[in-house]
Amino acid sequence: MFEDIYPFSAIVGQDELKLALLLNAVNPNIGGVLIRGEKGTAKSTAVRALAALLPEIRVVAGCPYSCDPENGGWMCDWCRENASKGRTVLRRVRVVALPLNATEDRVVGGIDFTLAIKQGRRTVQPGLLAEVNRGILYIDEVNLLDDHIVDIILDSAASGENRIEREGISFRHPASFILVGTMNPEEGPLRPQLLDRFGLCVDIKAETDLGKRVELMERREAYDLDPQGFLKRFKNENARTAEGILSAMDHLNAVRLPKHMRTFISELCTENNVAGHRADLIMEQAARTYASLRHGQEVLTDDIAKVAHLVLAHRRRDAMPQPEPDQQEEKPHEGADQNGQKQPPDMEKPGKEQGDQANTGADEPSRRLEEQFRDGEESNSAEVPEKKDSVEQIFEIGATFAVKEIATPRDRIYRRGSGRRSRTRVSLKQGRYIKSIPGNRTGDIALDATLRAAAPYQTRRKRKNGLAVVLRKEDIREKVREKRIGNFLLFLVDASGSMGARGRMAASKGAIMSLLLDAYQKRDRVAMVSFRKNEAMTNLPPTASVELAGKLLAEMPVGGRTPLSAGLEATYKEAQNHLLRDPAARPIVIIITDGKTNVAMGDQNPVEEALGIAARMASDQRVMYIVVDTEEPGIVNFGLAARLAGALKARYSKIEELKAGQLVDIIKENR
Amino acid sequence: MKNNKPIYPFAAIVGQEKMKLGLILNTINPTLSGVLIRGEKGTAKSTAVRALADILPDITVFENDPFQLSPSDEFDVYRECMHTAYGKEIPARDQVKTVKRRVRVIELPVGATEDRVVGTMDMEHALKEGEKRVEPGLLAAAHRGILYVDEVNLLDDHVVDVLLDSAAMGVNTIEREGISFSHPARFTLVGTMNPEEGELRPQLLDRFGLCVTIEGIQSADERVAIMERRVAFDQDPEGFTRQWAVESQTMAERILQAKALLSRVEAEKALLYEIAQYCLDVGVDGHRGDIIMLKTAKTLAAYEGRSQVTSEDIQTAAELALPHRIRRQPMMEIADNVKAVRERCTEAGTQ
Incomplete structure (x- = not known):
């Protein structure tokens, strides 16, 4: 590489990290x-x-895929043809970095362009997966x-070869890598x-020990001032570590794993509710490697204890979600909550059908979970005393949590923008160039692909104008680019008095805050409309500053009656305005309410009016609606928010259903 | 690239000392x-x-x-x-x-x-x-x-x-x-x-x-100075640049001297502890804060022509190196006064 590399043994602390890397260096099977x-x-x-510490491996000389000479059955096409020569060389295990671009x-x-043009031969130019065979792929x-790109890597990681x-x-050639x-x-995530x-x-954290922090600073300074001298200082120690790796590799096969230890491993995995068997297998390998590093003859309990958390850190899940202390009092309600969803109470007969619809809508997103979020941190849920409707109050923002993925479906409409929420094909010459297709519609020509397509024919085509390459129309390839764009999230917040009761506003604000945090991570544009007393107002016109939205949310007062239809109308106008400016946009409207409307704009029944407006709003397919029901689950549920969701054809969730699931559920669903 | 559009001289920028530093x-x-x-x-x-x-x-x-x-x-x-x-x-x-x-x-x-x-x-x-x-x-x-x-x-x-x-x-x-x-x-x-x-x-x-x-400058005198200099520059860029040539030269030389001195600047161990303590007090992610703070303090000393880092250097370095590293509540604004944050944090700790 270009730079002097900071020596491994000079890294202060981070023992876990160093251990994990050493284990992998000794035993590639750990994965x-x-x-x-x-x-x-x-x-x-x-x-x-x-x-710098990795051992050497024997490879077939000249093979671009670093084939293993001792494994004849698993060689690349090149080696099969040239195997008779049988020359081999030793070289260090490679670390190949995969850049994001x-x-x-x-x-x-792909095809080797220069050779194709000069000789008209189709030859393979090996890619990164070839280079990394039997090495480490570092991303x-x-x-x-x-x-x-992730898909491609997963594919060859699973099959051990690249086609x-x-x-x-x-x-095809072998491509197995760490x-x-x-x-x-x-x-x-x-x-x-x-x-x-x-x-x-x-999972690593910064050192909190003063002495270690100072040592770290000193070493870094020393290294920056005089890299060569610094490397010399740690040369011996580095060499010792490298030797340790080598001898542990030799010793690895001699380490025995007693039967009862194997049982212990599988018990450990069961106890932590890991999905699948990969954890067991990897823990076995890791424990043996650890034993080998300390030159033990067989695996001891201690070896397993040392590596267990490394194996389980990203696979562990809790069998039952542990109730947080401040959630316990809500526990009895949760049952009622589910009942309420599946069977709306008798007094809600007209809404039953819609309720059911909304119910399936609520299940849908959970099936769509694709990403892992850490469990929400329930820190504070402010107990707010009950007050009368007429009084204006400002509630604190309740506990926040990681939210489920919300994104508009992927489509083939080309649009422009920036952000990280929904994936889209992009029309401008922006975004990641991911692949090429024949044809030229956008003028965004993929020169490399075009040349590769034309290359094999060059020896036959006539050259003109002194150009080495003659392109024909059928050679032209254009770039397919893709990027994520941020969405426009429009929040409609019910700030009426009914929301103030029993700390519901705090919880709602917590939920909104969580959604805002998510919007922040995905760089969306947000706007906020609230309704209370007799009117709806736009608190925050569309902006990219999620901070501002957060501040406004904290200051939002609550009180008065519930003019839901006015709120809906204001939202509709905002969304339409946005669509006028950007017709390709797919705004997401998030409505946070209990649906208990009691002010109409006209002389209709407020509920009927709101539902009517909602149904009309639903006819615009470009807008996606999400209704977050803040109704406290109780003996009497009105389920009005669910009806609203039905009318809007919206996704419906309770606040607690917004929380992201854990990894294990996701893996299960993908299988 | 010689005959570029004339550049407003660095030395002629009014105020904004922190940015210039x-x-x-x-x-x-x-x-x-x-x-x-x-x-x-x-x-x-x-x-x-x-x-x-x-x-x-x-x-x-x-x-x-x-x-x-x-x-x-x-x-x-x-x-x-x-x-x-x-x-x-x-x-x-x-x-x-x-x-x-x-x-x-x-x-x-x-x-x-x-x-x-x-x-x-x-x-x-x-x-x-x-x-x-x-x-x-x-x-x-x-x-x-x-x-x-x-x-x-x-x-x-x-x-x-x-x-x-x-x-x-x-x-x-x-x-x-x-x-x-x-x-x-x-x-x-x-x-x-x-x-x-x-x-x-x-x-x-x-x-x-x-x-x-x-932030925008609040002092009326300085605001006037900004306007005057800007107008002078727009009317006669070359003349204006010449007018400031000496100052620019002095500044460039000072930078060169500081560069030469930098590798000899030393910080006592006690000061390193001070840096680490500072970072722990205000709560920074990772170690880059510590490392950058030390480097900043050393560079400050070099800029002042000293070969020893002082405690003041560390205070100044904190204001430059830490504001964006302090662990924030989600969506909190970036702090513009690190010292105040530290006082708040340590107070909360002792209570």
Whole structure:
């Protein structure tokens, strides 16, 4: 590489991280490590430092895929043809970094352009997956990697080989590698399928010990001032670690795993409710490797204890969601809540049908869960004393939590924008170039693909104007780009007196805040409309500043009657305004209310009027509605919000249903 | 690039001492890894960054080297880069000409596409010669220089990802459009933003070594001075620049001296403890805060012509290095007074 690498043994603290990396260096079967942690905690430094300690492997000389000479049955097409020569060389295990800007053709490999033009031969130019065979694939900020590339990597990680079927080439070669990724959870979660691919997972934090922090500063300064001298200082220690890895590799096969230890492992996994058997297998490997590192003859309980949390960190789940202390008093209601959803009380007969509809709507999003969120932190849920409707109050923002994924369905409409919520094809020459297709409609020509397409014919085509390459119309390929764009989230908040009762506003504000936090992460535009007393008002015109929305939310007063229809109308106008400006947009309207409207705009019954407006609003397919019901579950449920959701054809959820599920449920659903 | 539009002299900027200090410290010590300037419209943010070019020191580069590599440290890299990117063989160091030139400020426009930022395949060469060749992007041009992003919070998300990637590694790796190539890309990241238009992603925020928040100047005298100087500059740019030449020269020399002194600046162990304690008190994510604070304090001492870091340096460094690193409640504003935060935190701790 270009720079002197900070020595592995000079990293202060972070023992878990170092252990996880060492285990992988000794035993590739462990299957990689995911490093999660806040910024500036030596994540990348440690991985790059590891490269200097890796052992050497024997490879077939000249093979671009680093085939293993001892494994004849598992060689690339090139080696099969040239195997007779049988020359081999030793080289260090490679760490190959996959940059975020990688395009498909470079990851998988494709036609060798220069050779094709000069000699008219179709030859494979190996991609990153070839280079990384029997090595370590390192992805910094792995949660930001393009989905399309993730799919390719998952595919070859699962099958251990890479098949190239493109540009007139058909080729396959082994591609087994250790995945090492780092991520900062603040930037969004990782796809569960990819998460499960990582054998181990380390959550790292900054040192809190003063002495260690000082030592860390000193070392970094020393390194920056004189890298060479610093490397020399740690040379011996680094060499010792490298030797340790080598001898542990030799010793690994000799380590026995007694039967009762195997039972212990499977018990441990069952106790932690991990999904599937990967955890058992990996823990076995990790424990044996740990034993091998300390030169033990067989695996002891202590070895398992040392590695267990590395294996379980990203797979563990709680069997039963543990009730938080302040939730316990709500517990009895939860049963009633579910009842209320499935069978609306008798007095709600007219709404029954809609209620059922809304119910299926509420189940739908849970099936769509795709991402893992950490469990919400229930910290405070302010107990607010009951007050009369007429009094204006300002409630604190209640506990926030991670919310389920909300995104508009992926479609083929091309649009522009920026953000991270919904994926879309983009029309401008922006966004990630992910692949190419024949044709030229957008003028966004994929030169590389076009040249590759034209290359094999060059020896036959006549050259003109001194150009080396003659392009024909049928060679032209254009780029397909994709990016995520932020949505427009419009919040309609019920700020009437009925919301003030029994701390419901605090909980609602908590829910809105959670949605806002989510919007912040995905860089949406937000707007907020509230209704109370006799009117609806736009508290916040559309803005990208989610901070401002948060501040406004904190200050929002509550009190007065409930003019739901006025609120709906104001929302509709905002959404339409937005659509006028940006016809390709797909706004998401989130309505937070208990639906107990009591002020009409005309002389109709307020409920009827609101439902009528809602039904008309639903006819615009471009807007997606979500109704968050804040009604406190009790003996008498009005279920009005559910009816509203039915009329709007909206997704309906209770506040608590907004919370994101855990990884395990997600994996189950994907199987 | 000699006959460019005249640049408003850095020394003639009125007020905004914190911002100027942040920029100067980064010029003295590029390992501070940049500064983020947050502030409302019309507070001389962009003017200051562009003016910086005026007082930047010289560096030595190979002649016509698109990667701005250092002849003293990076000759082998140069050789490799020229070979893989252009198929050029460089025989030996003394056969390549080197030149001295100013450190450059490379501007990254908000609408920049990813391929222009990281680099891509040279289309002309591919068509003419039938060979692949790398066309280096902005990251190559910014190596050993300053990468300036105006309105950094409006930058396209995937461009930010790419920036983060190479800012973290100090290397730009191109794996796209049939090209596989990497080159060093260590740059000082300078960004300006108006917080009203939305905040920055935390990960990118952390990549800026320092952060300053600036406000419009309230003093009437200074406001008048701003107007007068601006008018004078617009009427006669050359004359105005000449008028400030001495001051600019003094400033540039002071920076050079500080640069020379920097490696000899020392900090006592007790002061390191003070830094660590400070970071623990206010609650910062990770260790980058500590490291940057120490570097800032040392650079401050060098700028003042001292070879010993003092406790005051640390206080000043905290105000520059920590505001954007203090762990915030979701969506809380970035603190503009770190000392006050510390007092609040320690008070809460003792109660």
